[in-house]
Amino acid sequence: MSGPGAVAVTTPAPGRATALVPATVAMGRRALLSIVRQPATWVPGLVFPLLIAAVNAASLSRTVDLPGFPPVDSFLQFLLPATLIQGVLFGGIVGGADIALDIQDGFFDRLMSSPVARPAILLGRLGGAMVLGVVQALFFIGVFTLFGARVEGGPVAVAVLVVVAVLLAVSIGGFAAGIGLRTGSQEAVQNFFPLVFVLLFISSAFFPTALMTGWFQWVAERNPLSWMMNAARDLVISDLAFDDVVRAVGIACGFAVVTVSFAAMQLRRRVRMP
Amino acid sequence: MTATSPTPTAAGLTRPVGPAAGVVPVALALIRRSLLGTVRIPATFIPMIVMPLFFVIAFGGAFSSVTLLPGFPTDNILNWVAPFSVLQGASFAGFGSAFGAGRDLENGFFDRLLLAPSPRLALILGALGYSALRAFVPTVIVVSAVLLTGATVPGGVLAIAVLLLAAMGVAVSAGLWGLGVVYRTRTQRSGGLIQVGIFTAMFLSVGLVPLSQMEGTWLYWAARVNPITAVLGMARSGFVGDVTVDAVLPGVGALAAMIGLLGWFAWRGFRRLEG
Numbered sequence: 074m075s076g077p078g079a080v081a082v083t084t085p086a087p088g089r090a091t092a093l094v095p096a097t098v099a100m101g102r103r104a105l106l107s108i109v110r111q112p113a114t115w116v117p118g119l120v121f122p123l124l125i126a127a128v129n130a131a132s133l134s135r136t137v138d139l140p141g142f143p144p145v146d147s148f149l150q151f152l153l154p155a156t157l158i159q160g161v162l163f164g165g166i167v168g169g170a171d172i173a174l175d176i177q178d179g180f181f182d183r184l185m186s187s188p189v190a191r192p193a194i195l196l197g198r199l200g201g202a203m204v205l206g207v208v209q210a211l212f213f214i215g216v217f218t219l220f221g222a223r224v225e226g227g228p229v230a231v232a233v234l235v236v237v238a239v240l241l242a243v244s245i246g247g248f249a250a251g252i253g254l255r256t257g258s259q260e261a262v263q264n265f266f267p268l269v270f271v272l273l274f275i276s277s278a279f280f281p282t283a284l285m286t287g288w289f290q291w292v293a294e295r296n297p298l299s300w301m302m303n304a305a306r307d308l309v310i311s312d313l314a315f316d317d318v319v320r321a322v323g324i325a326c327g328f329a330v331v332t333v334s335f336a337a338m339q340l341r342r343r344v345r346m347p
Numbered sequence: 348m349t350a351t352s353p354t355p356t357a358a359g360l361t362r363p364v365g366p367a368a369g370v371v372p373v374a375l376a377l378i379r380r381s382l383l384g385t386v387r388i389p390a391t392f393i394p395m396i397v398m399p400l401f402f403v404i405a406f407g408g409a410f411s412s413v414t415l416l417p418g419f420p421t422d423n424i425l426n427w428v429a430p431f432s433v434l435q436g437a438s439f440a441g442f443g444s445a446f447g448a449g450r451d452l453e454n455g456f457f458d459r460l461l462l463a464p465s466p467r468l469a470l471i472l473g474a475l476g477y478s479a480l481r482a483f484v485p486t487v488i489v490v491s492a493v494l495l496t497g498a499t500v501p502g503g504v505l506a507i508a509v510l511l512l513a514a515m516g517v518a519v520s521a522g523l524w525g526l527g528v529v530y531r532t533r534t535q536r537s538g539g540l541i542q543v544g545i546f547t548a549m550f551l552s553v554g555l556v557p558l559s560q561m562e563g564t565w566l567y568w569a570a571r572v573n574p575i576t577a578v579l580g581m582a583r584s585g586f587v588g589d590v591t592v593d594a595v596l597p598g599v600g601a602l603a604a605m606i607g608l609l610g611w612f613a614w615r616g617f618r619r620l621e622g
Contacts, residue, residue: 117539124550131566132555135416267401274405280412289408 093190100189100197105204107171114170115205118163119212126156126217129279141283145310150222154305155278157213157234158298161241162269164205169249169262172198176257176343185344195254195340199246199333206242210235226313233318237305240325245269247332254339277302300324370472373465377473378480381447385481392484395443399436399485400492403428410555418559420587425498429489430510430582431554434575436485437514438521438545442538444478445525449535452620461621471526471613478522482514498586506585509595513582516602517575521545523609530616552576574601 108115130149137148145151172194175181184194214224214231224230253262275292276282277299282290293299304320311317385392406428414422421427451457460470490500490507500506525541532540551566552575561567570576581598584590 124547128550128566129555131561131564133410133413134564135560136413139412139415141412267397271401271405274401274409280409284412285408286411287408289404289411293408 093193093196096190096193097196097200100193101200101204102197104171104198104201108167108201108205114167115164118160118167119209122156122160122163122213123216125159126152133280136280136284139284142281143306143310147222149217149220150310151281151306152279153213153217153222153224153309154234154302155273156217157210157238158241158278158302158305159273160209160213161206161238162245162273164209165202165242165245166249166262166266166269167202167205169198169246169251169253170259171253172250173253173257173259173262176253177259181343191340191344192337195247195250195333195336198250199243199336202242202246203239206239207235209242210238222309224309225311226308226317230308230313233308233321234305237301237321237325240322240329241301244325244328244332247329247334247336251332251336251339254336254343257343272296272298277306297324297328301328370466370469373469374472374476377469378476381444381473381477382480384447395436395439395481395484396488398439399432399489402432402435403489403493406431406555413556413560416556416560418557420557420583423498425493425496426500426586427583429493429498430513430586431549431579433485433489433510433514434517434579434582435549436489437482437518438549440481440484440514440518441478441521441523442525442541442545443481444474444518444522445529445541446535446538447477448474448526449529449533449537452529452533453535467617467621471617474526475519475522478518479515482518483511486511486514500586501588502585502590505590509585509590510582513578513598513602516599516606517578520602520605520609523606523613527609527612527616530613530620533620548573548575553579574605577601578605 126149130147130152134148136142137145137151143151172181175184181194214234218224224234226233249262249265252265253259256262275289276296277293282293282299285293301321301324304317304324307314307317308321403425407424410428411424413419414424414427419427448457451460486507490510494500502509524544528537528541528544529535531537551569552573553561553570558567558570558576561570577597578601579598581595581601584594584598
């Protein structure tokens, strides 16, 4: 076995399936290595959200005085959760595309012919996405703090935001992995990215829904991303409240359960394919 | 081409036999070839249609309340975002032409063009002519869409003509930028770099709000020196009031400067490619 996969996947004793946990750790390590070795795939997920935040914060700074705008110190503070979630969504797609790459280049077939525990293939990828999610969350919160956008809920709110980011990374990673497993095509995974971007835009990510109008407002208010975004935003712009924590974590958990179930179904289907 | 008998090729080019063809006939043949390619691969048109419409919906929907800011030039957000969306689509049109040149470089067709006795300038003008023609698409799509959904055009037909001129200028500028990059990298994979340049130029401008709303921020200074700001002022002039010389002239000047500078960048890249 050569290539990045060879470094990390442990070889089981003959005739026995590798235990789930060691195999997951090995696959997760491989996923992380592939992320670290390909900065071109995740650096845009750090840079572009920051660029968009910088432009929006400068362009729309005066809108915080409009009636109906939530009480914030600055537009940058308002944008913190949106940037965090946007970055995590960008990064999560990478994991899904990588699993499709494994299928395209034949590594997935080699895994199938080995006694690796099957769930480890998916869980390892999601593990890599979780670690990337933690790094992204801390990076964005750090940069925003440097530019004066504080998290009013304090360290506990920061910890909750990191947990939300991790759950979202699992959610989008699960969705992308499911698409990758279903289609076996990196291009197909990438083609779903605009859909995620549209969902993000038609939400309360970049502007409060109270200041939107017409059908756009109607859709944005019913977009589950808005519900989670609002809860995460409350953690940033106001003091820590238990119901905000429950809403933010609960909705992110809901996303994760749905998308990981979808990915698991697709993995089962792929494993059974002749 | 008067002394030649053109021979059509599968790609749609006419090949002169004998003396070198003139700049215009070769450029027109290359435009025709690109148009044929677009008909054969309609998917290449999708970003030019989808992205501007997405910008109209996203910016018009999410930021509709920015028109409530004191001093905002219009109370209809569609009037404000439509020209910006058209120019975004036009930049995609230019990007597409550069992408096509990258494909030709990768598959060897460009080498065949260089071996032919065609004027070098025509190879660039063909790509740019195609970019300018493609700029019609986002202009027609976006203007039709916003007029159907409540936008008004106080400047009338002249406003749309000025918008089209701005769109064609942006498409040509983006095309020149893209060609300059592609001639140096010789690959379609430089598409990301081209897009970063285009996006940065478009967003560090008055895309979302006018200069007066940015005062005191870093973006104010960036937008002031960004020539796209003047082009946007020109494109928007007939959508927020009457078309005026004061609005159009700086835009035309900015387009001329961009085309001159980026044209030099592309031509230098082309010469390097030949060398």
